[in-house]
Structure formats: C-alpha cells, structure tokens
Amino acid sequence: MEQLNLTISPRFILLGLSTDPQLKVIFFLIFLIMYLMTISGNLLLITVVRINPALHSPMYIFLTNLAIIDICFSSSVVPVLLGNTLSKDKSISFLGCAIQMYVSLTLGATECLLLAVMAYDRFAAICRPLHYNTIMNKTLCFYLAVGSLSAGLIDSFLQVSLTFQLSFCNCLNINNYFCEVPAFIRMSCGDTFVNDVSLYITAAIIVLCAFFLTLISYVHIIFSILRITSSQGRQKSFSTCASHLTVVSLYYGTLMFMYLRRQSKKYCHYSNETDKVLPILYTAVTPMLNPFIYSVRNKDVKNTLINLLNRKQYHKN
Secondary structure (H helix, E strand, O other): OOOOOOOOOOEEEEOOOOOOHHHHHHHHHHHHHHHHHHHHHHHHHHHHHHHOHHHOOHHHHHHHHHHHHHHHHHHHHHHHHHHHHHOOOOEEEHHHHHHHHHHHHHHHHHHHHHHHHHHHHHHHHHHOHHHHHHHOOHHHHHHHHHHHHHHHHHHHHHHHHHHOOOOOOOOOEEOOOOOOHHHHHHHOOOOOHHHHHHHHHHHHHHHHHHHHHHHHHHHHHHHHHHOOOOHHHHHHHHHHHHHHHHHHHHHHHHHHHHHHOOOOOOHHHOOOOHHHHOHHHHHHHHHHHHHHHHHHOOHHHHHHHHHHHHHHHHHHO
C-alpha cells in the first residue's frame, strides 16, 4: 500500500460529529452555548480571585490556573469544531493539526495533574489545618504548578512526535472533530506498536497516578468530614466533595477509556461513534462545569460576586 507523503498532501479531513444538516445546526448551537459559558464562567472566576485579596490563597491560585487551562483547552478544540460544523471545507493543514494536537494534549495532561494537586491542597487544608501554611507554601505551589505544565509539555511533545511519524497511506479522513492521538493510531496503516506502548505508559503515569492521588486525598478528606460534630457541616462538606468527585471522575474516566484501552486498528473504515462523543466530556463539558462546581458554589466567591454586583448597582444609581 502506498505510503502517504504529508509534504505533498499536507491536509487532513475532520469528519466531525454528523453529516445530517439539521443535526449540524443543533450541534453548532449547543457547542457555541457551552463555549460561551466556559469562557464567561472561567473569566468571571479569574476576575473574582484577582479583585479580592482574601482569595489570594493557594486554593484559589490553583483554581485560577485551572480556569486559564480550561479556557485555552476548550479554545484549542471548540472553535475548530464550530467552524467545521457549518463549513463545507472540513480540511485542516498538517501543521494546524499538529499544533492543535500538541496544545490540547499538553493542556489535558496538565489539567489531570493540576486536579490532583488541588485535591492534595484540600487534603492539607482539611486534614492538616494547623500545618497548612507550612505545607502549601508559595514555593511548593509554584513548583507544583510549573511541574504539572512541564509534564504536560514533555508528554505532548513525545506523543505528537511519534504520531506524525506514522504512515497513513491514502487515508486523510479523521473520524473525529479534532486531531487526537488515538484517532491517528486507529487510522494508521503502519506498525503502531511503539505508539501504543508509549501512549499506555504516559497515560498510566499521568492519568492513573493523578486519579489515584486525587482519590486518596478525597478518602482522607471524607474520613475527616465524618468527625465533624455538626450534621449541617457534614452535609455541606459531603455535598462539596461529591460535586468535586463527580466532575473529577467524569474527566479522568473518559480520558482513561480513550487513552488506556487497546486502540483497535480500523484504518479508514472506522466508524465507532462512541470515540467521537466521549471526548466531548473532557474537551467541552468539564471545562464548562469546573468554574461552577469548584468556585461559584463557594461562599467566599459568592460573597465577592454579590459585593461586585452591589457596587456596580450603586454606581449606576
């Protein structure tokens, strides 16, 4: 079979979510609303944390980092999806595809690790309150944030480099709405053993380790909550933990399903809709939910928002 020369034919075709014209319009509106909610929700969180000095603690610094990552992560995928949904030209250049894959993979891996860091921060605050300021000092927070990003950059560089060394023969159709490593492994006509092993190892190190660290932190947090004497306090704490764990499990669960399962070779005739729908959860849904789950339900954030709105209303009057 003839190997595809990407320097001669440097464009892929993103098949998108559907070919039905009516569904395309519905998908466009849904993703546009979700994207606007993602941008506005995360920008609102960043603004609130910035204007209130009382929120300049490690927890809110990590939340701000998460908000920035969510904005960039969603922006690396959703605008391309929106353009391709209604456009007749669904092609994406080789360079554009590589950049999108690198950026989205970097931010996705960074978010995995940052969620684990945030869980550890909550563990230190709830289970070790007397030593919290010593444990979560500014130096450690800086290294944790930079370390998460560095690991994401290294992982992404490795995966993207290996992915674009694959042979695709005459297949240019990507059965997805964005450029993602598993889709490229499935559509390759060459040997993907090195890619598979590399993907499993890095996904296990980043996703599984981050997930178990998050889970262990929340187990300790839950045991600490059980020792709270006030039933109202326990109920509120459990509600907060449950919402956090729901979003975290949704994010980690879909990533593990996509990146840790065996990538069956289907080449150009691959048509499993599940592999197109599931990434929506971590590229669009989770970035939209994070600012509301982690912050808007928080008392300090709500009070800052109320004061900000009251101040604006006062100036208007």
